[in-house]
Amino acid sequence: MVSPRACVHKLGSALPLLLVLWDLHYEGAECGLNAEVERELEMGKKLLAAGQLADALSHFHAAIEGDSDNYFAYYRRATVYLAMGKSKAAIRDLSKVVELKQDFTSARLQRGNLLLKQGKFDEAEEDFRRVLESNPSDKEEMEARAQLMKSAEIQRLSSQAQSAYLEEDYYTVIGLLDEILNVCVWDAELRELRAECYIREGEPGKAIGDLKAAAKLKSDNTEAFYKISTIYYQLGDHELSLSEVRECLKLDQDHKGCFSHYKQVKKLNKQILAAEELIGGGRYQDAIDKYETVMKTEPKVHVYTTRAKERICHCFSKNQQSTEAIRVCTEVLKLEPENVNALRDRAEAYLLEEQYEEAIQDYESAKEHSENDQQILEDLERAQRMLKQSQKRDYYKILGVKRNARKQEIIKAYRKLAMQWHPDNFQNEEEKKKAEKKFIDIAAAKEVLTDPEMRSKFDAGEDPLDAESQQGGGHPFHRSWNSWQGFDPFSSGGPFKFKFHFN
Template structure:
């Protein structure tokens, strides 16, 4: 019979054996995890050296999971986060690294740097002072402390200068502060306000843009950025930024109505430009006028819309209306050489070639390398010279903007009217023959796109003096063309029209 004492002793031995086995298993697991963590730490370090940051981050994540008490693993991962521009993610890892190993100089230096760049001067000062207290000869950190000391005062002075409307003075001090604290959204927002006050919206946008990432859910930043691009006349970029605001808050009380307006305007601007590119002049004008209804006040969009109206009316041959529209553009922007060239085109449509030459020359005075203005002067001078000869548009009685059907209709009517077979008197027949030849010549030139283009550019394709020798020969209608046969005399054919 086993005594109670013997039984209890056996139970103790069993418990000790179980504990020993459990410790062996635990130690074996810890060692295995430690070995696995070391392997991922080494692999992560190799990936980091190769610049493969995402792979490095993946290995450091696994190393932290396997060995959550290794200060170096947290520090390595923080380094990758910083390289990826994720300072907010780096800070907890630096905190943990310092917690596991107090006075870890590399981590303290790195954390102090992050605080400084974020504009958290008190926290940065605390980390740097702790390092210097243990190592007064750490010149890198001593230099940081020397930079932080005057920084507070300069930031306060910049705020005072802004309040006193000394925007340039504030910008100088803020720029110096931002060099040291590039991740401080408040400094960038203040400098952006200074740029706005100076009218430099582009620089203001460049300061607001990073704040949309430096602040969490920064809907005010996206709204501000959308408005800046809108004021600069960039509807597409304004639309992009307001969409970012709505991603954070689909029902944002400011962003949603602004989005609807910008979306409509961006579409109208695109369509107006597309009509212009396709030479659909009337549609271009209509869409540009719709832009003015959507945005009647914004300078950039009003300027763009009126410029489209000026250009498309001029290209469409609406001389007087185009001149009026171009005058409105030049009232807004007196040195707009494109509007000057468009106004010159309108004067050409009105056959006022002298004024067209003056307008093209004015554009050249602003931009001597302007090819359109230079070629425009030459073309207007040719047109002026040709206007003293045959004017094919006047012969057919059609405007310079006439379409092919309109030209052919005018030709048929005049050809019937002046056909020589209708006249008996020799003098009348001779005069009718000359008129008929002019009508036929006008129809040949104006109904042929290539010849018409030459004529509109100041060159008469049926004028032998303007053609290369042998190109047209002595025949003013070109080779093989004469409605009356050889010499234009003694014709006896009947002219039929379909």
């Protein structure tokens, strides 16, 4: 469908040609003008041809001030108004032209075309008939007859649309209005009718364009702004909803529907902004509480409940509350299986729970729905490394702690296991050898997980003590038990208070 703006653009691009044709047809019409008015008209014509509309308009204003009965100046100004998308002002000037010069068929034909675009069929047809009665050129006659036929056809379609609407056949109405509005592009009532049909057909998003056009075409159209705001709200865009309802209140601050809706949207918007600010500050539990309030504020519009749960899922994941994160993220993904944010947050929670295969599956799903996201690719590779790592030596499992364990928890677990598996506790030679190996693994785990840099490497899927990743062969834990005799697991330094060197 051609928009009003596109129609104006088309007209604007043809203006220089129109002016030339008009000048040829009415050659000599400017004779007899006073010099000042003639100069203003000439300047305005040049600026119009160059596309400098605002400047051209100023000169035509001046020409009309100098001679208020100059139909030529009104016609020029109408042309500028059309190029600027001001159809109502253009029609006023064209009407003045027709009033001053009854046989000016070009102005009457132009006005008829504009009236037809506004859906004013009777007035438009009157202009076309008057053109035919005024000894028009062959081209003008052909256009007037064609427009009369078009008007009759549009009115026939309009009658069909009204009947279909009464029968609640909104799909048919939309199809008919599509054809009608290709011609009557500036008919606000027809656009509002098509918007209503879209809403009744369960496609409110498609109604927004027509309602926005209607808000511009009809003065003080508070109802259009109100409907746009409520549609945005139902679609979950509270910010645009707030913007549109404010436009309604600018026109009528006492509008009952707009004022009530404004209070609801403003309250919800304030809560969401506060929650996001808390997330930005790392205050995840407070943000969770705030988003739970959002769900209570708007329980009827499900999109806000889903968005709130998505953000709660994110907060739990960032706060390393993996069990809760998996539960809430899963609730979101049941409703929206392709929700990339929930997939990523659940994957991170799965990693904390050492459920690597599940995490990989979520990252792969996220990648399918967001192929160009480099961060997802990096996270997927990290999860794959962690899975491979878990199949070798997992320092967290060795100490029996979670991946988000604090340093003191790690040291406590280490000391308990070190005492339990100290080889001096075993007499049997085979058991002693087993304890020595176990003890060295426990010591290695403690060394890696209490060193921030080494732990960071391990969490990224790289074992800093893996012989395969070290140049020069083995690592310091490939030593005999004799190296550790005399070690006190409760000392502050532990077994690695001295440095080791690669062989």
